[in-house]
Amino acid sequence: xxxxxxxxxxxxxxxxxxxxxxxxxxxxxxxxxxxxxxxxxxxxxxxxxxxxxxxxxxxxxxxxxxxxxxxxxxxxxxxxxxxxxxxxxxxxxxxxxxxxxxxxxxxxxxxxxxxxxxxxxxxxxxxxxxxxxxxxxxxxxxxxxxxxxxxxxxxxxxxxxxxxxxxxxxxxxxxxxxxxxxxxxxxxxxxxxxxxxxxxxxxxxxxxxxxxxxxxxxxxxxxxxxxxxxxxxxxxxxxxxxxxxxxxxxxxxxxxxxxxxxxxxxxxxxxxxxxxxxxxxxxxxxxxxxxxxxxxxxxxxxxxxxxxxxxxxxxxxxxxxxxxxxxxxxxxxxxxxxxxxxxxxxxxxxxxxxxxxxxxxxxxxxxxxxxxxxxxxxxxxxxxxxxxxxxxxxxxxxxxxxxxxxxxxxxxxxxxxxxxxxxxxxxxxxxxxxxxx
Numbered sequence: 445x446x447x448x449x450x451x452x453x454x455x456x457x458x459x460x461x462x463x464x465x466x467x468x469x470x471x472x473x474x475x476x477x478x479x480x481x482x483x484x485x486x487x488x489x490x491x492x493x494x495x496x497x498x499x500x501x502x503x504x505x506x507x508x509x510x511x512x513x514x515x516x517x518x519x520x521x522x523x524x525x526x527x528x529x530x531x532x533x534x535x536x537x538x539x540x541x542x543x544x545x546x547x548x549x550x551x552x553x554x555x556x557x558x559x560x561x562x563x564x565x566x567x568x569x570x571x572x573x574x575x576x577x578x579x580x581x582x583x584x585x586x587x588x589x590x591x592x593x594x595x596x597x598x599x600x601x602x603x604x605x606x607x608x609x610x611x612x613x614x615x616x617x618x619x620x621x622x623x624x625x626x627x628x629x630x631x632x633x634x635x636x637x638x639x640x641x642x643x644x645x646x647x648x649x650x651x652x653x654x655x656x657x658x659x660x661x662x663x664x665x666x667x668x669x670x671x672x673x674x675x676x677x678x679x680x681x682x683x684x685x686x687x688x689x690x691x692x693x694x695x696x697x698x699x700x701x702x703x704x705x706x707x708x709x710x711x712x713x714x715x716x717x718x719x720x721x722x723x724x725x726x727x728x729x730x731x732x733x734x735x736x737x738x739x740x741x742x743x744x745x746x747x748x749x750x751x752x753x754x755x756x757x758x759x760x761x762x763x764x765x766x767x768x769x770x771x772x773x774x775x776x777x778x779x780x781x782x783x784x785x786x787x788x789x790x791x792x793x794x795x796x797x798x799x800x801x802x803x804x805x806x807x808x809x810x811x812x813x814x815x816x817x818x819x820x821x822x823x824x825x826x827x828x829x830x831x832x833x834x835x836x837x838x839x840x841x842x843x844x845x846x847x848x849x850x851x852x853x854x855x856x857x858x859x860x861x862x863x864x865x866x867x868x869x870x871x872x873x874x875x876x877x878x879x880x881x
Contacts, residue, residue: 447483448474449508453501454491456639456674458521460590462489464578465520465549472550479504482512485553490523490531492609494776498523502534509536516553520546522609526780528566542566543595543610547578569611572596573649577616579624581631587827587855589633590674593621593658594640601704602715603747603775603783606641613645618653622661629667634825634855636662639674655680656688663692669857670825670840675700675742678718678726690733697734698842701726703741706761707754710747714783720761727765738768738813738841745802746775746795748786755798763805768813768841770806774799814843814865821861821875826853836869844869 448469452462465487466476477483486508490501501523509517518539524531525542532540539552544567552565575595596613597606625636638659640646647654655673662671671694678701689695701723705711708719730737743762745755762770774795777784817839824845826837835853837845846869847853847860860872 445473445475446485447477447481448485448487449477449479449481449483450487450489451479451504451508452489452521453504454489454493454497454522456590456637457592457595457641458489458491460580460592460639461521461546461578462487464580465489465546467580468547468550472554479508483508483515484512485516485518486512487518487520487549490519490521492521492523492526492605492778494778496776498527498530501531505534505536516556516558518549518553520549522606525566525569525609526605528564532562532564537562540564540566543569544572544576547576569609572611573614575614575616577620579620579627581624581627587633587825588635588637589628590637590639591621591624591628592616592640593638594643594646597642598645599642599717600715602713603744603778603781605778605780608780610641613642613649615646615648615650615653617650618658618661621658622665625662625665625668629665632855634668634857635670635672636668637672637674638662643674644676644680656685659689659695660692663694669694671695672698672842673700675702677702678723681726681729683729686729686733696840696842697736698738698740698840699730700740700742701730703762704744705747705750705754706743706758706765707750710750710754710758713749714744714747724765736841738843739765740769740771740842741765741767742771742773743802744773744775745798746790748775748783748790749788750775750790759802759805762802763809766813767806767809768843769810770802772799772802772806810868811865814862814870817843817862817870818865819862821859823857824860824872825857826855828854845872846870847872847874849874 450462450466452458470476488504491497505517516538517536519531519537520541524540528540539556545565593616596611598613600607704714704716706720727739822839824837824839826835828836830836833850834846834848859875861875862870862872864871
C-alpha cells in the first residue's frame with residue numbers, strides 16, 4: 445500500500461481541504477500518514493496570507509523532499525495559486541495545482557511520470573464561478589467538524605492577497621452541505637463549524653439561500669448539538685439575524701467578529717466595508733439577544749500610516765467593546781497588495797511595542813470574562829484528555845474548561861460549575877448531570 449501525506453498550512457479552510465484530500469487518496473487505497481513519516485506522495489496545501497507563510501511553505505516542501513527524494517511532491521493552495529512560477533523554482537516540487545481542481549488531485553498524481561518533469565495545472569481563479577465539491581466523512585477529531593460552505597472573497601482589503609488566491613465568492617449547494625453534516629452526525633460528531641473564506645457572503649451568488657437559512661437547516665439535523673461560525677463581519681449582524689439566531693438553541697453564543705482596527709481612519713485605509721459605529725451597533729445587537737455572548741476578534745497593529753493617536757483610538761475602542769479574546773497581528777507587508785506599496789510603513793520596533801500594549805489589554809479582558817463566569821453552571825462539550833483523569837472542553841461561548849473525572853468524558857456534554865480561572869482556562873467541577881450522552 446502506498447503512503448501519502450496531506451499537510452495544511454494556514455487557515456481552517458486549508459485544514460478542511462487537506463482532510464478531504466486525504467480521504468480522496470484513502471478511497472483509492474493509499475495509507476494516509478503523518479508528515480513525520482516517509483511517504484510516496486506529499487500534498488502540501490500552502491498559505492500566502494503573509495510573506496512568512498510563503499517562506500514556511502517553501503521550508504515544508506524542501507523538508508519532505510529530503511525525507512524521500514523519490515516521492516511525488518504536490519503543491520496546492522494559495523501560495524501555489526498566486527505565485528506558481530516562484531513555487532516551481534523550489535527544489536523538489538513535482539506538481540503545482542493551485543486552489544482549483546483539488547478534487548482531481550489523485551488522478552493528477554497517478555498520471556504523473558517523473559521523466560516528464562515539473563507539471564503545473566494552475567488556472568485563472570478569477571474566472572471561476574462554481575464551488576468545487578470536496579467533502580469529509582471522518583476526521584481525526586471526532587467531536588468538532590469544520591464544514592466548508594463557501595469559497596472566494598470579493599472584499600479586496602488593501603492588505604490582503606486572498607481574493608487573488610481564491611477568486612470571487614462561490615457558495616456550496618445547500619443540499620451538499622446538509623448531506624455532509626448528516627454523515628458527520630451519523631459518525632458521532634457533536635459540533636460543526638460552518639467555515640469559508642468569507643462565510644458571511646454565503647448564498648449571495650446562488651440567490652436562493654443565505655447564511656441564516658443554511659444555519660436553520662443545519663439546526664434541524666439530529667445528532668448535531670452545537671453550531672458555530674468562522675469569522676464574520678459586522679455588516680451581517682442585523683436585528684433580524686440576531687433575533688432569529690437567538691431562537692436556535694444549537695447555535696453557540698460565540699462570534700468571531702472581524703475588526704482589524706478600532707480607528708475609522710485606518711479602517712478606511714484598509715478598505716474595510718464598515719465603521720466603528722457599525723461595529724459597535726453589531727456588538728450591541730448581539731448582546732441584546734445573547735446576553736452571555738463571547739466576542740472574539742482580530743486586530744492588526746502598525747498598519748501603514750497608523751499614528752500613535754490612531755493606535756490609541758483602536759486600543760480604547762477594543763477596551764470599550766470588551767472582547768473575550770483578541771488575535772493580534774503586527775502588520776506584515778504582502779507583495780502584490782496596495783498596502784505593501786505604501787511609503788509610510790511602521791517600524792518593526794513600533795509594531796512590537798503596540799502589540800505588547802494591546803496584548804496586555806487583551807489578556808486582562810480575557811481573564812475578566814472568565815472570572816465573570818465563576819460560580820455559574822454551564823454545559824461543556826468535552827473533547828479530549830489532557831492528562832490522567834483530566835479532560836478539556838469548551839462552553840457554548842468558547843471558554844476552555846478543564847475538569848477531573850474518573851470517567852471518560854470525551855464527546856460528552858455535561859453541566860459543570862466553574863470554580864476557578866487560570867491563565868487561559870477555567871477549572872470546573874461536575875454537577876453529575878449529563879445533558880447529552
